[in-house]
Amino acid sequence: MIVKPLARSIGLIVCGCAALPAFAQMSDNGEMIIRVTEGQSAELERLSDAALASEPVSRLDSDPAVSLSRLGGRGLDPVVRGQGQERVDVLLDGMRVEGACPNRMDPPTSRLSTALPQILEVRTSNRTLRWGPIAGGQVIATTADPVFGDSGTTGHLTVGGSDNGNGRLVNGSAAVGNDDGFVRLAAGYEEADDYEDGDGETVRSAFKNSEGRLDGAWRADNGFHVKATISRQEERDVKYASLMDAPKTDTDMARLELGAPVANGEWNLMTWRADVDHTMDNFSLRDAMMKMQTDSETRTRGARLTLDQALDTTKDIALGVDVESNDWDATMYNGMALDNVGSLLWPGVERDRVGLFVEGFHRIRPTIQLGAGVRYDRVTMDATRAEESFTMKPGMMAMTPGGSTRRSMACPIPRPPTTMSVVFCPGNGASRRSRRWM
Secondary structure: OOEEEEEEEEEEEEEEEEEOOOOOOOOOOOEEEOOEEEOOHHHHHOOHHHHHHOOHHHHHHHHOOOEEEOOOOOOOOOEEEOEHHEEEEEEEEOOOOOOOOOOOOOOOOHOOOOOOOOOOEEOOOOOOOOOOOOOEEHHHHHHHOOOOOOOOOEEEEEEEEOOOOEEEEEEEEEEEEOOOOOEEEEEEEEEOOOOOOOOOOOOOOOOOEEEEEEEEEEEEOOOEEEEEEEEEEEEEEOOOOOEEEEEEEEEEEEEEEEEEEOOEEEEEEEEEEEEEEEEEEEEOOOOOOOEEEEEEEEEEEEEEEEEEEEEOEEEEEEEEEEHHHHHHHHEEEEEOOOOEEEEEEEEEEEEEEEEEEEEEEEEOOOOOOEEEEEEEEEEEEEEEOOOOOOOOOOOOEEEOOOOOOOOOOOOOOOOOOEEEEEEEEOOOOOOOOOEEOO
């Protein structure tokens, strides 16, 4: 076993004279602001301005710096300024969740909730070092707390559909509580068939997806609060216009958040875990002469402790530490009985990351602020199964991940997760430089 330190990174961000986006339908320069709410109620308005700092529609729609790709009917994979995958952070209510397919059939955005609506924000520039070193951008999904009236109960029910692909969607929630605490149960289901493109050709994109979710919160009189969430998502019979389909993907996520006021601010501690089990093959949803199946999984564990303080009415500082552990494993089997190990696409890849940050902001005018910060990350990576052997086909010479090209018919270019290590973002983030180690 060889453990290789991947990176020691220091990130610096200086945001000078950057206008803060207004919480409105139109920005100061007349550009429409995008808000992906999936037709939800006014309770989403209760989210903070920071959670709603979205990008103008024109920038996402026409700027070549931002693009989206998708292999099948689920999960948009964002690319910002030519950087994607691990270089674009995806945060689900503050959690960083990784996919379990080496070929990115299930990017982190496929974990977006089916049961509850989420505000989806896309950031194309660094505004904070709180979430880690970012080269390309961030995709942030935030779920609003329920709003209660005098009855102490609330909920929603949504039913939808689409003609091309016969998409169907139903989700609902029920919550009881008040402004000091609540318990909410939510569930959702969606499915679609293959659709027809502009030439009338059928495109493999069918899927079934279901989710159950339970969350709650409680706040004491002194401001101490607790929030918790558990959810399970099941994807079945997901088709792709490639060599493989995904008959089964299961995702279990849990999140716990604690916080309380202190001095002129507050502290916050959040811990999370996410387990994703993914199976892809070339025979469950199509005919195949040579069967192949890949069983893969990813395990994510993380914690983040932050302290926010207001020095005066115009100056704020924040500091914190975060730790994260990721484990990836993927094995491809072939042969008549699927008993031959044909490739180790992810040979027990482990990544451990520890980060520290401190940053400050000075509000020059109500809509203009200046920010600066520094972040240090220590990242180590290891492939625990790198010495195990496999044969690409029964009867062939045995190989090891370190001695092979890591190419297979299952995933044309499988690659272990990588990390961006150094980011400098002077000015408003338009000029940047990044380095990567493997």
